Amino acid sequence: MCSLLNTIAPAIWTSVFSQYEAALGLKANKMKPDKKKDLLVLDKWFQTELPKLIESRSPKHVTHEELCKLMKWKLTRGKFRPRLTEMVASNSEDEVVAASTKAFKALPNISAAIQALSVLKAVGPATASAVLAAGSPQNAAFMADECLLAFPGLQPIKYDLPFYMAYIDKVKPICKQLNKDNPDAGWTPHKVELTLWTYQMIHALDPALSASLMEESHADREPPRKKQKK
Template identity: 25%
Template sequence: MEEETPTYPSFAPWDITPTTFTQLLSLYPATLKESYKRKLVAVAARKHRKHPERLNREDPVFDRQTSEYVKLDEWRYSTLPRVLREREEGKKDIKEKKKDAMHLKQEESYDSLFMHKEELVQLMEWKLKHGRYRPALAGMIKTNKPDVVRKTTCEAFKAFLDRPPIRETLDETFPKKSQDILMKPLRAVGTATASLILAVATEGKKNEIPFYSDDMYWWLCLDLFPGSEKNRYNYKKATKRTRDDGRLDVKYNMEEYRELYEEVFKLRDRLNNDDSNRQFSCADVERVAYVLRNFDVSGFPNAAEILLQYQVTVDEARKEFEQNKRGKKKSRDDDESEEEFILGVEPSESKKRKAGFGETGRGKKKKKI
């Protein structure tokens, strides 16, 4: 009697249940710690390539740096959205009033929400540590003038349309205008960073804006996730959008972000209209995507078995994709020969060297005597 293949929860955006989503979300703190520490160890290992025996993987410095990053992550997901929300509502504590007095010029005032430069710099620090580190951006973001940051973010938040998105009006609620306002004057702010600025400022609003993260794009736009059975259908698209080393190969442009915005909307629309009465935010989707991207250290039940099964489907998809490519090429050659026969033309000569080429002596260089 054949052993039945075990079934696991679906992580597909079109199929994941609120229960599975909540379970993955609960694993985010542990996943963040393990994945970030692994990243630190990997960076240190590259520095010790010539003498790997000198690397101490249990060095307390890794734990200390991980703890610092966890605090930064909490600031990004909890503290900063709360500070911006209170600033917009006019609720300023003593610390906030001191910050305004220290940073705002005498004639400078705002009747709407804005962001300070130090907040933008710290947000960029989180972004670079959370994903792929680009040292140039860390330096460029600091060159923005404080008053330009405040003025630009204020204009972008004003242009934001806070209306519940529906399928028919996604083009209207998509924050293209706010994105453009942020990207033009601010250095180091592209589509992804602009989306992050809007994400922290719109959390809890009717029209929450998602952050354009690699993890989200992998999961929602390329349908790549542990246990995916759809790989054999989207393998061609996925290979075009990924590098040989596994990194995402995209342009981070408005078109891609528009695609992600719609996919996040569809997922939240389905989950939040379920009978569970649980409302999931864009930040929740972002964190679940991060867990799925770092699934091997997530602590999810049977994670190793799920990843093994996933790799099998990926390998099958790769073979099928390569076979289809070869089949199409052969079919194209056959079609050309058949067309020549129908038209009554002489078959085109092959570009390959004919037999006896060596005997004719053509193409051979004569030895100098």
């Protein structure tokens, strides 16, 4: 079990989340120069640009070009399966727009939204969850392997709808707990997923930084000690 899950405290989780760029850099540094550049550019696009593009449309949807780019991001950040790039490109623009429009309209019914996107070639629950996390982070979390491995009881990993629903059912209570004392804290399933991914990546690639983060966060939460009377 990921030790971050032992304490669902806003101070600790905020501290870990703030290290997302550092964690991404650690992963990128393990890659070849061209792949490293791809990861950094694509991740910035996925996390900051794509959400704004989707939000600007009425009704919400993604385009064929965006779905192909999202697939490239997913494969660069995770397991590379080149055939999926060709398969997802074989969907037509109309098919992508229609399926993604239906998916966003189905929310907050996550199951229906995932199924709506899964009619597209090469789009399973994991890729569908990335589309939904980008366009509706308050409802969905990306199905990242690192996050799935953080939870006890979610192994072996299965890339199907029941498994995704089991995953999201574990993520949502964390959001509720983190937002409990501050409804404006802005914790969403996607932000929780990013925080878990950050912790798992730093824990694997820079254990010293991981330990430091947890120690500093715990120290911040400890009340000041009272001075002993002489």
